[in-house]
Every structure is written in C-alpha cells, then in structure tokens.
Amino acid sequence: MKTERASRKGKQRVLSGLGVSPGIAIGPAYVIDPDALSVPDYRVVPAAVDDELERFAAAVELSRTQVGKLKRKAKNLPAAARSEVALLLDAYRQMLTDSRLIRGVNGRIADQRYNAEAAVHAEGEAIAGTFEAIDEPYLAARGQEIREIANRLIRNLTETPFEAYASAPANAVIIAEELTPADTALINPARIGGFATVLGGAEGHTAIMARALGLPAVLGIAGLVGDAAAGGVPAGATVIVDGDAGQVIVDPTAATLADYRRRRAALVREARRLGRLTRLPAVTRDGVAIKIEANVELPCEAQSAATAGAESIGLLRSEFLYMNRADLPGEDEQVEAIREIIDHMSGRPVTVRTLDVGGEKLASSLSDELGESANPALGLRAIRLSLEVPRLLETQLAAILRAGAFGDVRILLPMIATPGEVVQVRKILARVTRRLTRRGVKIAERTPPVGVMIEVPGAALAADALAQVADFFAIGTNDLTMYALAIDRGEERVAHLYNPLHPAVLRLIQFATTSALRARRPVSLCGEIAGDPRFAPLILGLGVRELSMAPPSIPRVKERVRALELGEATRRAALIMDQSDSGRIAALLDDFNEVW
Numbered sequence: 001m002k003t004e005r006a007s008r009k010g011k012q013r014v015l016s017g018l019g020v021s022p023g024i025a026i027g028p029a030y031v032i033d034p035d036a037l038s039v040p041d042y043r044v045v046p047a048a049v050d051d052e053l054e055r056f057a058a059a060v061e062l063s064r065t066q067v068g069k070l071k072r073k074a075k076n077l078p079a080a081a082r083s084e085v086a087l088l089l090d091a092y093r094q095m096l097t098d099s100r101l102i103r104g105v106n107g108r109i110a111d112q113r114y115n116a117e118a119a120v121h122a123e124g125e126a127i128a129g130t131f132e133a134i135d136e137p138y139l140a141a142r143g144q145e146i147r148e149i150a151n152r153l154i155r156n157l158t159e160t161p162f163e164a165y166a167s168a169p170a171n172a173v174i175i176a177e178e179l180t181p182a183d184t185a186l187i188n189p190a191r192i193g194g195f196a197t198v199l200g201g202a203e204g205h206t207a208i209m210a211r212a213l214g215l216p217a218v219l220g221i222a223g224l225v226g227d228a229a230a231g232g233v234p235a236g237a238t239v240i241v242d243g244d245a246g247q248v249i250v251d252p253t254a255a256t257l258a259d260y261r262r263r264r265a266a267l268v269r270e271a272r273r274l275g276r277l278t279r280l281p282a283v284t285r286d287g288v289a290i291k292i293e294a295n296v297e298l299p300c301e302a303q304s305a306a307t308a309g310a311e312s313i314g315l316l317r318s319e320f321l322y323m324n325r326a327d328l329p330g331e332d333e334q335v336e337a338i339r340e341i342i343d344h345m346s347g348r349p350v351t352v353r354t355l356d357v358g359g360e361k362l363a364s365s366l367s368d369e370l371g372e373s374a375n376p377a378l379g380l381r382a383i384r385l386s387l388e389v390p391r392l393l394e395t396q397l398a399a400i401l402r403a404g405a406f407g408d409v410r411i412l413l414p415m416i417a418t419p420g421e422v423v424q425v426r427k428i429l430a431r432v433t434r435r436l437t438r439r440g441v442k443i444a445e446r447t448p449p450v451g452v453m454i455e456v457p458g459a460a461l462a463a464d465a466l467a468q469v470a471d472f473f474a475i476g477t478n479d480l481t482m483y484a485l486a487i488d489r490g491e492e493r494v495a496h497l498y499n500p501l502h503p504a505v506l507r508l509i510q511f512a513t514t515s516a517l518r519a520r521r522p523v524s525l526c527g528e529i530a531g532d533p534r535f536a537p538l539i540l541g542l543g544v545r546e547l548s549m550a551p552p553s554i555p556r557v558k559e560r561v562r563a564l565e566l567g568e569a570t571r572r573a574a575l576i577m578d579q580s581d582s583g584r585i586a587a588l589l590d591d592f593n594e595v596w
Contacts, residue, residue, distance in 0.1 A: 011251040013231075015221050017196065019246030020207035022552075023216035024264040025194030026257070027171035029250075031225065031235040039154055041118040044109075052109050056116040059156040064096045066152065095149045101127060105153075117157045124150025144200075148180035165192060173239040177225045184209040194241040196248045198224050216243035224248070274555035278309040282558045284566040290540065292558055293351075293548035295526055299337060302344035304551040309558065312349040314548025315412065315474065315526045316341060318396065319357055328392075334399035342407035349408040351451070351474070352400050355392060356382045356414040377488070382415030387424055397425075397432045404444025412474055416452040416459050422469040426450060455479035460508035467519035474548070475512055477527025481505050500529050501585045506542075510577060513543045524548050533560035538589055540566060541573025568592075 044052050071089045095101055101123055108119035128143035128150075165174070165187060174187070174195035184206050187195070192215065200206050200219035210217035218241055226232035233239060233250050240249040240260050249256060282290045293314030294305035305313060321329040321337060329337075342350050386393035400409055413425055429447065436443050454460050455476035463473070477500050482488065484505050487498045499505070509525070516523035524546035529535040531549030533556050539547065540561070549557060572592045579585050 012253050012256060013250040015196075015224060015248040015250065017218040017221035017224075017246050017248065018201065019218050019243045020200070021194075021210035021215055021217040022243045023194070023214070024243070024260055024267060025171075025173055025216040025239075025241040026260060026264065027173045027193040027239065028169050029175045029233050029235055029237045029239045030165065030168040030172040030192075031233060032174065032176040038158070039117050039121045040115060040158070041121075042115050043113045044115055046113065049110060049113060052116050053106060055157065056105060056109060056119070056153075059116065059153050060096055060102065062156045063149070063152050064093060066156075067092045067096065091145065092149055095146070101146060101149065117154050120150050120153045120157070144178070144180065144206075148183075151180075168192060173241055175224060175233045175239070179206050184213070184215075187213065187215065189213050189215055194243065196221055196224060196239075196241055198222065216241045218243060218246050218248050221248060274559065277555050277558050277562070278307070280309075280558070280562070282311075282561045284540075284561060284564045284569075286566050288545070288566045290561050291524070291546040292554055292561070293524065293526075293546060294551050294554065295531075295548050296341065296551075299340050299344075301551060302341040305554075306344055306346065306348075308551045308554040310345075310348070310551065310554055312351070313341065313345060314351055314524050314546065316350055316352045318352055318355055322355065322357065328395075331395050331399050331402075334396065335402045338399060338403035338409070339406050342403060342409070345407065347407060349410060351410040351412050352396075352403075353412040353414055353453070354383070354386055354396050357385065377482075383413050383421055383425070384415065387421065390428060393425070393428055394432050397429050398436060400448060401429075401433060401436060401443040402441060404448050405442045409444065410449045410451060410472070412451045412453060414453045414476075415456060415479075416454075416466065416470075417456050418458075418462070419465050419469045422450065422452060422466065426469070453479075454508075454512045455483070457484050457508055460512040463512040463515035464519070467515050467521050470521065472521055473512060473516045473523040475509055475523065475525045475527065475544070477505070477509065477525060477529050480508060480527070484508060499582055500527070500535075501582050501589070503580055503582065503585065506538075506577060506585070509539075509544075510542050517543055522546060531557060533557050534589065534593060536560045537564060537569040537592055538573050538576060540564065541569040541571075542577075 067089050104123035104127070105116070105119045108114040108123055109116060112119075114122065124146055128146045131143035131146070165172070168174070168191065170191060171193040172191070173193050176183075176195065176197050178197050178199040179195060184195075194216035195210070196218045197206075198221060207217065207219065223231040224233055233248075237251055238257070240247075240252055240256070242249070242260070249260075252260070282292045284290065291311050292309070293312045294301075294308070294310035295315040295317070296302055296305055296313050297317045298320050302313065316338075318334075321334055338350070338352060380388060386396075397411070400411055403409055411429070413422065416422060429450065433443065433447065449471035451472035451474055452459065452466055452470045453474050453476045454463060454466075455478070457480065459466060460475075460480065467473070481498060481500045481502070485497065485499070485502060487494055513523050523544055525539055525544045526548035530539065530547040531553030536547070536557060537560075547557060569592070572588065576585050576588050579588065
C-alpha cells in the first residue's frame with residue numbers, strides 16, 4: 001500500500017497508489033462510507049438458537065436470489081466484462097451453497113450461540129485471513145471475495161439496503177475503502193469517471209473489471225477514506241485519477257486541472273487515431289505481412305482482443321481455470337471456457353497453453369501435487385507437472401479437442417526443454433483422441449497443431465531438434481531472459497539487471513528463430529517486448545513474423561509495423577547482432593527508431 005506523497009500547491013494534494021487501469025478521470029468525489037455496515041455482536045439464549053439458524057438460512061437464500069439477479073443484470077455489461085462477472089457470480093453462488101463459510105457460520109451459531117451477524121463476520125474474517133496470510137496475489141483476491149459474500153449476508157440480516165451509484169453525480173470519481181468485483185459490475189462507465197480505493201491490488205478481480213470496463217483506477221492508497229482533517233478525501237471535492245501514474249490528485253490547482261484536461265483530450269484523440277487501425281492490415285512499408293496476435297489471461301479479455309484487431313489469440317493462459325478455488329476444473333467446465341473464447345474470436349485461431357503453474361504462479365487446487373520445492377522456478381512446474389500428473393494433462397487435452405469442434409485451436413506446451421517431452425505429450429494426445437472417438441464425442445476434425453514455448457535456454461539451443469517434433473514455436477522472452485541471466489524480476493535488488501537486450505538473450509532468440517524458419521515452422525514471440533513498439537524493428541529484423549501481446553498494446557505495435565521498412569530493419573538487426581555491449585545495442589535500436 002502506498003502512502004501520501006508530500007506534494008501541495010495551495011490546497012492540492014497528490015496521493016500515490018497502484019495504477020491498475022490506465023486513463024484519466026476528472027470529477028467530483030463520491031465517497032462511500034466504510035462504517036455504513038454495522039455488525040451487532042451478542043450471544044443468543046439456547047432456546048433461540050434454532051430461530052437464529054432459520055434467520056441465517058433465510059439470509060443465505062435471499063443472497064442467492066440477489067446474486068442470480070446480478071448475473072442476469074450482467075448480461076447488459078460490455079462484452080469485455082460480461083464473462084468475467086459471470087464466472088465470479090457463479091463462484092459467489094457456490095460459496096452460498098454448502099461451503100466452508102456456510103458450515104462455519106452454522107457451527108458458530110449452534111455451538112457458541114453467536115448471533116447470525118456476528119457469526120458471519122467472525123467466520124468470514126477467519127477464512128479471508130487464512131487466504132491473505134499466504135503471500136500470493138490470487139489467494140489474497142479469494143479472501144476479498146469471501147468478505148464480499150459475508151458483507152452481503154450481513155446486509156440482508158440487518159436489512160441494510162445496498163446503495164449503488166444512482167445518486168452519484170455525472171463523471172463522479174468513487175472513493176472507497178474497497179470495491180468488490182460485484183460493486184464494480186454495478187458501475188455505469190457512461191456515468192462514473194473512475195475510482196480509487198484504500199485496498200486492492202493489480203491481480204484482483206476488481207482491477208481486472210476496471211480494465212475491462214475502461215475505468216481509470218488507482219488502488220492501495222493509505223488514508224484515502226476518513227475524516228478530511230486527517231487527510232481523507234471530502235465528498236464533492238474535485239478529484240483527478242491518473243491510472244497510468246498511479247496518482248489521485250485532490251483539489252487540484254487551476255494549472256493542474258488545465259494540464260490534465262489537455263492530457264485527457266490528447267488520450268481521447270490518440271485512442272480515436274489508433275482505433276482507425278483496427279481493420280487495417282499489419283503490413284510493412286515494403287509489403288511484408290506481420291501477424292499481430294493477442295495474449296489472453298482471462299475470458300473477458302477475448303472480446304478486447306477481437307475489438308483491438310487481433311488476428312488470433314497467440315497465447316491463452318489456462319491458469320485462470322485453476323486459480324481461486326479449492327477443487328480442480330472438470331473437463332466440461334474447461335470446454336465451456338475455451339469455447340466462449342473461440343466464439344469471441346469468430347473463427348480466428350486460439351492457441352491454448354497447457355497449465356503453467358509452479359514457481360511464482362500458485363494454485364491452491366494443486367497444492368498436493370506441487371508440494372514443497374527448494375527452488376520453485378526450477379522445480380516441478382509447467383509441462384513437468386503435467387507429465388508428472390497425467391490426469392491434469394489428459395483433462396486439458398480432452399477439453400481442447402472438444403472445444404476444437406467449434407473453432408480453430410492449437411496446443412502450446414510451456415517450459416519444454418527436450419524433444420522427449422513433446423513426444424510424451426503427443427502419445428497422451430493420441431490416447432485421449434482415441435478415447436473420445438470411441439465414446440462418440442464430437443472433437444476437432446484434425447488433431448490440433450502442437451507447439452512449444454521457447455523459454456528455457458536449453459530449448460533455444462536445442463531448437464533445431466525441437467523443430468522436428470513440434471508444429472510451431474512461441475518464444476517467451478520473459479522467462480527466457482530470466483533464466484538466461486539468472487535474474488528474478490520480482491527481486492527488487494537485482495531487477496534492474498533484467499535486460500532483454502543482453503547479447504546472450506538476443507542470440508538465443510536468433511538461434512531459435514533461425515531453426516524454426518529452416519524447418520519451415522511458424523515462430524511467434526509472445527513476451528512483453530512483443531507489445532513494445534521500440535523492439536519491433538529488432539524482432540522483425542531477426543525473422544519473426546508473428547507478435548503476440550496484451551490487447552491494449554496491439555494498436556501501437558501495428559502502427560509501428562506499418563511505418564517500418566523491413567529491409568532496413570533487417571540490416572539494423574544484423575548490425576546489432578554483431579555487438580557485445582547491451583548499451584551499444586540499445587543505442588543502435590533507439591537511433592533506428594528515431595530515424596524511421
């Protein structure tokens with residue numbers, strides 16, 4: 001959580017937090033009182049326990065009805081947010097059935113004679129605290145969801161109506177201690193400009209919803225809510241939310257306000273200009289077509305990818321199916337999730353990466369399989385886990401094959417190091433195909449192509465051998481750089497040493513690309529540098545013709561591609577590959593970008 005930065009011009013205050021959704025919002029503060037929900041706490045007499053249990057059961061049933069209504073209302077949300085809300089509300093309904101929360105509350109009422117409100121609050125905090133004690137963003141988000149359900153139950157028990165945003169003035173900026181994803185789903189982007197909260201992080205569903213709705217948002221600002229004399233934002237005060245810089249400016253000076261209005265107008269003009277590129281092809285000035293694809297982490301991003309003009313989904317990370325849950329997703333559930341994304345892409349290919357957990361990416365549903373590891377980044381993760389626990393891979397492959405009956409799908413294997421791993425997967429794929437065929441299940445007409453992630457240095461150096469067993473390559477520069485340089489970007493003491501322009505990293509990319517092209521295998525690049533226009537001349541100059549990136553990056557990269565002379569880029573890439581100093585490489589690349 002960030003703290004207030006001492007920056008004052010007159011009354012102006014600048015509060016710093018975590019920018020989770022880009023853009024600029026300017027408007028009056030609509031402050032949500034964190035103390036509006038009070039929780040009575042007392043003990044009931046033994047004779048009243050049954051009545052208290054019935055009162056709680058009625059509140060549970062009412063909450064389930066409300067969640068059902070919310071789900072129906074979610075159908076009116078923008079398509080980019082619709083699927084994410086539906087998944088979340090389904091999880092809420094499960095929590096309101098026979099969950100640990102419901103059982104725990106019943107136990108506190110029956111055994112300890114808590115009143116229902118106090119039992120809900122105590123059990124909700126206990127469960128949420130368990131999740132948040134684990135230093136893992138996905139599980140922390142799970143704790144926030146438990147609190148949302150607990151608060152809904154308490155509101156129904158105390159007959160406290162939930163106040164949406166009908167009374168908020170036009171272009172209001174919501175200021176709150178916390179906004180749950182369900183709260184965010186009620187926001188009308190045509191009326192609300194943006195929001196800022198004390199709690200929340202970039203990995204939570206609220207941040208994802210903000211991005212899907214296009215609402216500028218800054219989270220994690222200490223002191224944002226409370227008495228104005230103590231630094232809280234007063235209701236009605238003019239507020240600026242800068243989602244790019246992660247700042248909230250309270251009572252801005254006339255000069256600051258004018259500056260931000262100019263910047264917001266410039267962002268609108270740029271969005272309109274880049275929006276005109278959506279239907280234009282990504283073709284260089286000398287006539288070479290470049291395929292621009294999207295990386296997707298959640299179903300709600302598929303519509304954003306299609307809207308941004310992605311020619312396909314080059315990387316669908318399937319981990320979303322396994323996160324924030326105690327059980328494993330079944331085959332049918334996975335089919336539906338993949339099919340939804342296929343439908344959004346309207347016939348354009350979807351590349352599904354098999355499960356990549358382990359290292360920094362954890363899933364509570366897989367805790368037994370993952371176990372403990374002295375060095376998780378080098379341990380049982382990604383394809384190693386899938387081959388160690390074949391039922392995980394078989395279920396995923398079956399789901400992909402079944403989803404392939406509704407559109408063009410490809411299979412991508414993470415953290416491959418040897419050709420033997422690919423051969424093992426192909427054997428499992430053939431076995432699953434035979435099983436589904438015998439059962440008469442409708443699957444893809446032809447076996448989907450099987451590709452490999454090139455993200456381990458050993459895989460890059462053995463790319464010529466991998467090209468003999470794989471149908472395509474996807475170069476993951478994030479992990480490739482990390483493993484090549486032994487740098488953990490999450491370790492702030494060494495993060496500054498992480499450099500994708502290191503000569504060793506570039507040579508690994510070049511070797512893998514050359515091997516793929518020699519074997520006539522398609523090769524894409526899907527790390528963060530794929531979405532940075534600065535790197536486009538170098539990547540394309542090395543021979544890559546497919547770039548996969550986060551949907552918001554597509555317009556700017558396409559703009560750079562259309563302004564590029566590939567022949568000149570190829571010559572500059574050759575010059576760069578002769579260098580041994582990262583600083584010289586960066587200078588040659590930036591000089592080329594300035595000239596062209």
